Amino acid sequence: MSQRLILALTAILQEKKSLNLYVRDISQAYVQSSTHLNRDFFVKPPTELQMDEGSILRIVKPLYGIPEAGNHCVCQPESAFDLASAAQVTNPKEEDVKTLNKRLQWQINNKLKGLRFIHLNIHTLRLVVFTDASFANNRDLSSQIGFVITLADDSNKANIIHWSSLKCKRVTRSILASELYAVAHGFDTAIVLKSTIEKILQKNNLPLILCADSKSLYDCLVKLGTTQEKRLMVDLMCIRQSYERRQITEIRWIDGNSNPADAMTKGQPCSALTRLIDTNMINITPFGWVERYT
Structure with a gap:
């Protein structure tokens, strides 16, 4: 996420001065990569290996925690759902292997297909967060939730900053619950990005727009509706409070066909995500939105 944010900001600021980028010290979870490291790393073996005193190990594959590992284990956004689903399988069947x-x-x-970062109008920047959920679509009847976060300008040119596809930690009892947890998950990440960008660019009140294709969730958020589940009300009130405090600029109910986050919760091809990656343009078809009075 931090790497993509730096690339996006560099593309915006490149007209003012030339910038050199260096990748260093990115720590995430890296497993089963088959590529070799570009430089030598040596470590002291842990005590559990019971090796001779003074032994030194040379790392040849991207081990968790080393600075270069982040360059070897990043998947394309299109693959996020399938890889997240595969990680949930403990006893794979033939269908799982084929998928x-x-x-x-x-x-x-x-x-060779990757993300392209283009120049955006720094004066009209905004964070656009797309969220989606699939109710009880996992094998254990849990829901899959996901989001795609973009940095865009007023001409709808956009750079993808972050995306996520994961199994909802709570078993949900309704579509509304799944969609609400997806929005909460996307907003939690977006508010961190919003704060980071504001500090880097010395820009106050970067607009943050939440987009979801669930009408029931939209109505519940903007029409002060309630739910019978208290757990949902906590997340619901958090989103409403953030809107009242102007941390969220706008909440939109959009067409599902224009929601790139659909690819984070389903295995079918998503034309909205493909179009966003290929053209660096977001095409939002809003069915409803809330106007904020100044």
């Missing part, structure tokens, strides 16, 4: 192999073959065929 994963199909996605891996797609990645092999599209290994």
Whole structure:
């Protein structure tokens, strides 16, 4: 996430001065990468290995925690759902293997396909957060939630900053609950990005727009509706409070076909995400929105 944010801001600021970028010390979870490191890393073996005193190990693969590992284990946004689903499987069946192999073959065929970061109008920047959820679509009847966060300007040119596809930690009893947890998850990440960008660019009140394709969620948020589940009311009130405090600029109910986050919760191809990656343009078709009085 931090790497993509730096690239997006560099594309915006490049007209003012030339900037050099260096990748260093990015720590995430990296497993099973088959690529070799570009430089030598040596570590002291842990005590559990019971090796001779003074032994030194040379790392040849992207081990968790080393600075270069982040360059080897980042998947394309299109693959997020399939890889997240595969990570949930403990006893794989033939269908699971075929689905994963199909996605891996797609990645092999599209290994050079990446994200492009373009120049945006710094005076009209805004964070646009797309969220989506699929109710009880996992094998254990849990819901899959996800989001796509973009940095855009008033001409709808956009750079993808972050995305996520994960299993909802709570078992939900309704579509509304799944959608609400997806919005809460996306907003939590977006508010961190909003604060970071404001500090880097010395820009106050960067607009943050939440977009969801669920009418029931939209009505519940903007029409002061209530739910019978107290757990949902906590998240619901958090979103409303953030809107009242102007941390959220706008909440939109959009067409599902223009929601790139749809790819984070379903295995089918998503034309909205493909269009966003290929053209760096967001095409939002709003069905409803809330106007804020100044």
